[in-house]
Amino acid sequence: NAGVTQTPKFRVLKTGQSMTLLCAQDMNHEYMYWYRQDPGMGLRLIHYSVGEGTTAKGEVPDGYNVSRLKKQNFLLGLESAAPSQTSVYFCASSEQGVSTEAFFGQGTRLTVV
Amino acid sequence: GENVEQHPSTLSVQEGDSAVIKCTYSDSASNYFPWYKQELGKGPQLIIDIRSNVGEKKDQRIAVTLNKTAKHFSLHITETQPEDSAVYFCAASGSSGSARQLTFGSGTQLTVLP
Numbered sequence: 001n002a003g004v005t006q007t008p009k010f011r012v013l014k015t016g017q018s019m020t021l022l023c024a025q026d027m028n029h030e031y032m033y034w035y036r037q038d039p040g041m042g043l044r045l046i047h048y049s050v051g052e053g054t055t056a057k058g059e060v061p062d063g064y065n066v067s068r069l070k071k072q073n074f075l076l077g078l079e080s081a082a083p084s085q086t087s088v089y090f091c092a093s094s095e096q097g098v099s100t101e102a103f104f105g106q107g108t109r110l111t112v113v
Numbered sequence: 114g115e116n117v118e119q120h121p122s123t124l125s126v127q128e129g130d131s132a133v134i135k136c137t138y139s140d141s142a143s144n145y146f147p148w149y150k151q152e153l154g155k156g157p158q159l160i161i162d163i164r165s166n167v168g169e170k171k172d173q174r175i176a177v178t179l180n181k182t183a184k185h186f187s188l189h190i191t192e193t194q195p196e197d198s199a200v201y202f203c204a205a206s207g208s209s210g211s212a213r214q215l216t217f218g219s220g221t222q223l224t225v226l227p
Binding site: 004033040041042043044045048058065092097099101102105106 | 114117119122141144145148149154155156157158159162164202213214215216217218219220
């Protein structure tokens with residue numbers, strides 16, 4: 001039982017490049033989330049999904065897009081990377097929304113130069 | 114929206130002593146308050162949570178207290194051990210529904226000195 005798996009673990013991008021972060025969960029959870037973690041700012045919600053085929057904006061959605069074509073996968077895309085998007089990105093999933101335990105992946109460290 | 118403030122940002126204690134981390138929240142509709150522990154290079158992991166219908170919850174050396182009137186909640190770790198060293202995050206959420214978001218505090222770096 002792998003839980004939540006993020007791919008890749010590290011990535012360096014040049015300004016203007018695009019990339020997709022993949023999150024996969026094997027717990028059959030309905031809810032999935034993408035957070036970014038910056039020093040001194042905790043975790044901030046980028047986008048989330050309440051089920052297959054649905055997505056919604058979180059606190060800091062600008063510059064990111066997401067897709068949930070399959071229940072077990074949640075993709076985070078950066079169309080044109082900017083240095084301000086340098087961060088550690090965490091994916092999480094939960095069974096029944098934000099009032100139940102969220103299981104986090106190990107994180108993706110992204111640097112935009 | 115919800116605003117969660119967490120103090121202190123860093124905390125050092127001697128092994129065996131107690132540690133207390135405090136959080137305040139702004140949304141009176143919040144009714145779920147989890148605490149997450151993040152070890153170096155890993156994702157956060159839930160260690161304890163409390164719901165608004167309960168004032169205190171304990172799990173071995175860890176306890177959480179909630180004061181809904183004052184809108185603050187605290188994490189208490191007793192008999193600290195070196196493996197308790199990590200970053201701890203508090204969070205607050207509204208009623209259990211798909212539109213509510215979990216808002217995190219800024220984190221506390223706890224160091225337990227041997």
